[in-house]
Amino acid sequence: MPFTTVDQAINLAAKAHAGQKRKATEVPYISHPYSVGMLLLKAGCSEDIVIAGILHDTIEDTLVTEKDIEEMFGKKVAELVTMASEPDKSLSWEERKQHTIDHLSEASEEACYVICADKLHNLRSMVSDYEKLGESLWSRFKKGRDRQEWYYRSLLASLEKKIPGTPMVKALTVEIEKLF
Structure with missing residues (x-):
């Protein structure tokens, strides 16, 4: 059975992010883009959006280019x-x-x-880590708790204008309230 384009995106992201870890952890980085893709799939998004979720950090954090992605997907x-x-x-x-x-x-x-799913997974990871580490979690970040809170609440306000009332925005709100 041939791979679907989602499978190809997972493979590309896994190779591109090989050896990378989540911030201050031993968790392989690929868990994040994969989780973002799964959040988008659960939300009923199209295959293109799911693929973009899986690949969302490749241009930013790997040698993969926008042209590479356009040629493949x-x-x-x-x-x-x-x-x-x-x-x-x-x-x-x-x-x-x-x-x-x-x-x-x-x-x-x-x-x-895609952006909302990315931030939602980041927040869920942060909430999980906060439950284990408490306030020392904030030492992982160049900018501490207050600036992180500003960022996530500002993103939420913008996303509420663009995709209001969606389950993903509601979930983002819940995670922000848990963490901050």
Whole structure:
């Protein structure tokens, strides 16, 4: 039986993120993009959106390019991955995060789902780690609890305007309240 394009995306992401770990853990990084894809699948998103979720960090954190993704999965997937990626990594944390928040007002509904699933999985991981580590969790981040809270609450406010009332936005709200 041939692989589906979702299988191809999982394989590409696994190879691209090989050897990477989740922040300050021993958890293989691929668990994050895979989980993002599964959240999108559970939300009933199209195959292109699920694939974009699986590949959402490849342009930002690996040698995979937007052109590579477009050649393998098409223009729509490449655009969604690009929309979910942070710009220039040489910018400050605040500039990159503000760009993401501001960019949501222009992003398509599909891109908002990818971004929301990414942040939802990040928050769920943070909540789980907070339950084990308590306040020491915040030492993992260049910016502490207050700036993380600002970022996630700002994202939520933007996402509530773009994809209001969706189960994914409701889940994001729950996780933000648990963590902060």
